[in-house]
Amino acid sequence: xxxxxxxxxxxxxxxxxxxxxxxxxxxxxxxxxxxxxxxxxxxxxxxxxxxxxxxxxxxxxxxxxxxxxxxxxxxxxxxxxxxxxxxxxxxxxxxxxxxxxxxxxxxxxxxxxxxxxxxxxxxxxxxxxxxxxxxxxxxxxxxxxxxxxxxxxxxxxxxxxxxxxxxxxxxxxxxxxxxxxxxxxxxxxxxxxxxxxxxxxxxxxxxxxxxxxxxxxxxxxxxxxxxxxxxxxxxxxxxxxxxxxxxxxxxxxxxxxxxxxxxxxxxxxxxxxxxxxxxxxxxxxxxxxxxxxxxxxxxxxxxxxxxxxxxxxxxxxxxxxxxxxxxxxxxxxxxxxxxxxxxxxxxxxxxxxxxxxxxxxxxxxxxxxxxxxxxxxxxxxxxxxxxxxxxxxxxxxxxxxxxxxxxxxxxxxxxxxxxxxxxxxxxxxxxxxxxxxxxxxxxxxxxxxxxxxx
Amino acid sequence: xxxxxxxxxxxxxxxxxxxxxxxxxxxxxxxxxxxxxxxxxxxxxxxxxxxxxxxxxxxxxxxxxxxxxxxxxxxxxxxxxxxxxxxxxxxxxxxxxxxxxxxxxxxxxxxxxxxxxxxxxxxxxxxxxxxxxxxxxxxxxxxxxxxxxxxxxxxxxxxxxxxxxxxxxxxxxxxxxxxxxxxxxxxxxxxxxxxxxxxxxxxxxxxxxxxxxxxxxxxxxxxxxxxxxxxxxxxxxxxxxxxxxxxxxxxxxxxxxxxxxxxxxxxxxxxxxxxxxxxxxxxxxxxxxxxxxxxxxxxxxxxxxxxxxxxxxxxxxxxxxxxxxxxxxxxxxxxxxxxxxxxxxxxxxxxxxxxxxxxxxxxxxxxxxxxxxxxxxxxxxxxxxxxxxxxxxxxxxxxxxxxxxxxxxxxxxxxxxxxxxxxxxxxxxxxxxxxxxxxxxxxxxxxxxxxxxx
Numbered sequence: 001x002x003x004x005x006x007x008x009x010x011x012x013x014x015x016x017x018x019x020x021x022x023x024x025x026x027x028x029x030x031x032x033x034x035x036x037x038x039x040x041x042x043x044x045x046x047x048x049x050x051x052x053x054x055x056x057x058x059x060x061x062x063x064x065x066x067x068x069x070x071x072x073x074x075x076x077x078x079x080x081x082x083x084x085x086x087x088x089x090x091x092x093x094x095x096x097x098x099x100x101x102x103x104x105x106x107x108x109x110x111x112x113x114x115x116x117x118x119x120x121x122x123x124x125x126x127x128x129x130x131x132x133x134x135x136x137x138x139x140x141x142x143x144x145x146x147x148x149x150x151x152x153x154x155x156x157x158x159x160x161x162x163x164x165x166x167x168x169x170x171x172x173x174x175x176x177x178x179x180x181x182x183x184x185x186x187x188x189x190x191x192x193x194x195x196x197x198x199x200x201x202x203x204x205x206x207x208x209x210x211x212x213x214x215x216x217x218x219x220x221x222x223x224x225x226x227x228x229x230x231x232x233x234x235x236x237x238x239x240x241x242x243x244x245x246x247x248x249x250x251x252x253x254x255x256x257x258x259x260x261x262x263x264x265x266x267x268x269x270x271x272x273x274x275x276x277x278x279x280x281x282x283x284x285x286x287x288x289x290x291x292x293x294x295x296x297x298x299x300x301x302x303x304x305x306x307x308x309x310x311x312x313x314x315x316x317x318x319x320x321x322x323x324x325x326x327x328x329x330x331x332x333x334x335x336x337x338x339x340x341x342x343x344x345x346x347x348x349x350x351x352x353x354x355x356x357x358x359x360x361x362x363x364x365x366x367x368x369x370x371x372x373x374x375x376x377x378x379x380x381x382x383x384x385x386x387x388x389x390x391x392x393x394x395x396x397x398x399x400x401x402x403x404x405x406x407x408x409x410x411x412x413x414x415x416x417x418x419x420x421x422x423x424x425x426x427x428x429x430x431x432x433x434x435x436x437x438x439x440x441x442x443x444x445x446x447x448x449x450x451x452x453x454x
Numbered sequence: 455x456x457x458x459x460x461x462x463x464x465x466x467x468x469x470x471x472x473x474x475x476x477x478x479x480x481x482x483x484x485x486x487x488x489x490x491x492x493x494x495x496x497x498x499x500x501x502x503x504x505x506x507x508x509x510x511x512x513x514x515x516x517x518x519x520x521x522x523x524x525x526x527x528x529x530x531x532x533x534x535x536x537x538x539x540x541x542x543x544x545x546x547x548x549x550x551x552x553x554x555x556x557x558x559x560x561x562x563x564x565x566x567x568x569x570x571x572x573x574x575x576x577x578x579x580x581x582x583x584x585x586x587x588x589x590x591x592x593x594x595x596x597x598x599x600x601x602x603x604x605x606x607x608x609x610x611x612x613x614x615x616x617x618x619x620x621x622x623x624x625x626x627x628x629x630x631x632x633x634x635x636x637x638x639x640x641x642x643x644x645x646x647x648x649x650x651x652x653x654x655x656x657x658x659x660x661x662x663x664x665x666x667x668x669x670x671x672x673x674x675x676x677x678x679x680x681x682x683x684x685x686x687x688x689x690x691x692x693x694x695x696x697x698x699x700x701x702x703x704x705x706x707x708x709x710x711x712x713x714x715x716x717x718x719x720x721x722x723x724x725x726x727x728x729x730x731x732x733x734x735x736x737x738x739x740x741x742x743x744x745x746x747x748x749x750x751x752x753x754x755x756x757x758x759x760x761x762x763x764x765x766x767x768x769x770x771x772x773x774x775x776x777x778x779x780x781x782x783x784x785x786x787x788x789x790x791x792x793x794x795x796x797x798x799x800x801x802x803x804x805x806x807x808x809x810x811x812x813x814x815x816x817x818x819x820x821x822x823x824x825x826x827x828x829x830x831x832x833x834x835x836x837x838x839x840x841x842x843x844x845x846x847x848x849x850x851x852x853x854x855x856x857x858x859x860x861x862x863x864x865x866x867x868x869x870x871x872x873x874x875x876x877x878x879x880x881x882x883x884x885x886x887x888x889x890x891x892x893x894x895x896x897x898x899x900x901x902x903x904x905x906x907x908x
Binding site for chain 1 (some may be wrong): 512513516519521522525614615616619647650655656657659660677681685692698701702
């Protein structure tokens with residue numbers, strides 16, 4: 001018997017899309033609404049903070065000749081372009097310092113692509129703050145669930161693919177489709193179009209493309225929703241069908257992770273915000289270094305060597321020594337040990353080339369040894385500093401700052417926003433934008449916020 | 455010892471890019487030059503022919519609000535847009551009837567994405583015909599080699615992934631980079647950027663997205679080259695590095711297929727052109743049906759049943775009955791058996807909805823049975839028609855028309871061009887465009903051809 005054509009969506013696609021279309025802001029628990037807001041405040045600060053980065057300049061300059069009418073703001077850049085160009089550039093900015101957010105279990109940085117796609121659309125059509133945050137929450141939900149579904153060993157998903165690259169576009173499509181009020185069928189097409197363009201792998205870490213992958217996701221998702229709105233169709237079996245997304249990206253996808261408990265279990269509650277501008281697996285090591293330096297008033301010159309027990313994830317991704325530039329420093333744990341022990345801070349300045357190329361920072365890395373330990377969790381570390389006089393200090397971090405078990409407070413998020421935004425838009429404007437971002441729920445037109453951040 | 459950062463390209467990337475940058479038109483054997491031209495003539499006809507298709511209209515309409523300045527022609531549509539939009543729409547047109555070309559061993563349709571990306575660029579900067587055809591030949595070469603390298607069992611590549619989707623962008627990037635005269639380093643970045651966006655899987659067959667995947671490849675490639683031209687960088691290990699393209703898409707990539715014999719062995723020589731507008735695995739079955747009808751003057755009403763021995767590939771992809779629309783008919787062998795036995799022709803009309811929904815065509819499919827046979831090659835078939843009076847006629851096709859062993863002649867290609875172009879631009883203009891396309895090698899500015907095809 002010949003195979004039939006697939007004309008109906010699978011059960012999982014149906015459950016996801018029924019839920020998304022029906023979801024209302026008032027249905028979300030208060031904690032979920034709050035975390036969606038925190039996710040937005042965080043990513044808004046990152047987007048403003050990255051707006052004038054050289055790599056963002058380069059992308060804008062190289063693609064500007066193809067860009068269209070000024071529909072949407074290039075945050076922090078004082079210009080506008082068509083919504084597809086704007087969301088690509090804004091998402092690139094949000095990701096360029098590796099300072100965004102992380103859903104650790106899903107191995108994704110979800111808010112940037114979703115928020116920048118939604119924000120570009122919010123400038124095309126007036127969108128109130130709760131509609132905007134609802135779209136953001138739903139986009140984050142789908143991104144994280146999809147990534148969890150394919151992060152199942154022995155799939156290559158957990159390391160080889162860029163999980164953000166291959167799932168962010170679908171989350172962005174969901175958010176855009178929600179703002180466009182697409183019906184279930186068109187939402188399924190939007191998801192299908194976005195799924196067909198899911199791309200990215202991890203060799204790109206430490207290069208400009210590392211941040212281009214989520215940016216591509218933002219644009220892919222917005223475009224997919226726009227095409228579906230006009231009636232462009234895709235396979236309704238794109239997600240779960242034979243030769244579809246789940247099959248190509250996972251040997252045995254975790255289907256319950258994808259579609260169970262919609263409306264009861266919310267992934268945004270596990271979203272976390274980076275306190276330091278680098279790969280999140282380095283964060284517990286940075287916490288330990290800063291704490292050691294603070295508690296023991298260590299003179300860096302007195303350090304003989306540093307010994308690190310790191311999580312397997314930290315070793316898999318960031319066991320790299322002697323970065324030559326900022327992009328490589330994102331994923332070098334040795335750089336961050338040197339920089340934080342020498343300087344006592346882990347800010348954007350510690351990521352940038354003058355620090356990366358500082359001979360003292362470079363030389364110090366020779367005194368650092370790291371080894372992976374399966375007993376060390378992803379948010380944990382143990383760092384031992386041995387001084388030249390023989391004394392030893394050890395710091396063990398159980399849950400680093402910004403992890404799900406030790407989340408950033410609202411005050412910390414505001415300070416982070418200021419750290420990012422102030423150098424780009426000045427202190428007064430940064431403070432105003434932080435306040436307005438925290439007040440998103442009350443906005444009559446979220447596009448006003450984007451325009452104010454121009 | 456910590457992993458080093460990868461700052462140098464692998465050997466394979468180096469060999470490929472050294473070859474591409476050094477290649478000259480005059481270095482190509484005459485047969486290669488001729489086949490590059492035939493590939494272009496064929497795809498130019500397809501692009502003109504598909505230009506006014508509903509799906510192309512829809513894509514242009516839905517993305518037009520984001521498009522930029524009129525840099526490049528939308529072939530057959532009488533308008534212009536920015537080069538990225540133009541190549542997306544033109545490539546979609548080239549693919550929309552599944553009437554393009556096929557490299558059977560590589561399982562790709564290579565010329566559409568490469569040619570449309572190059573053509574959009576040729577309107578930005580005057581490009582003579584031989585430079586254009588050289589870029590096309592190199593883009594086809596890389597697309598096919600890359601696809602062969604990952605089409606190794608037990609990789610999912612041969613069926614689950616859309617090989618055109620995941621390789622076409624790199625070929626398009628190569629062609630665009632060659633026209634932009636990028637140096638080796640920037641070419642490597644262009645390839646890396648394009649690799650990071652490689653996407654597509656086969657569930658999308660029989661939907662609009664089936665043709666959007668190559669179109670996306672064209673745009674991805676052109677954009678990657680434009681970004682690299684401005685200095686955007688990617689991992690030089692994107693292709694062969696840890697967690698890179700070859701690793702994620704293949705368990706055991708065939709590296710010699712990718713990089714051996716550059717300049718000696720040319721994949722374009724194995725490119726073939728479709729005589730019928732549908733999945734190529736159906737073609738030997740169509741040949742048999744047309745031949746049976748012609749040789750035995752069979753009255754379709756006298757047929758009791760049809761029995762088909764098909765290649766395993768035909769069964770894997772096209773064992774689908776009762777398509778409901780044109781997009782589904784692309785991949786239904788039962789539809790094509792019915793249509794060709796009833797009508798004696800296999801033109802675009804046989805693909806379109808009035809034929810697909812013709813009650814006689816639909817009902818006839820109930821009389822057709824097909825089974826896969828491992829002894830039947832991809833370009834072969836055996837079709838047996840049993841008449842109601844008990845007589846039987848069998849036709850065995852060894853190498854279908856348009857296969858590598860039985861290629862379309864130049865005259866057949868011209869007739870195909872006319873079949874495609876005449877309904878869109880009229881007979882006189884179609885004839886002129888066919889002649890100018892055959893004369894590409896002599897063009898001082900290939901952009902003139904695109905503009906003439908507006």
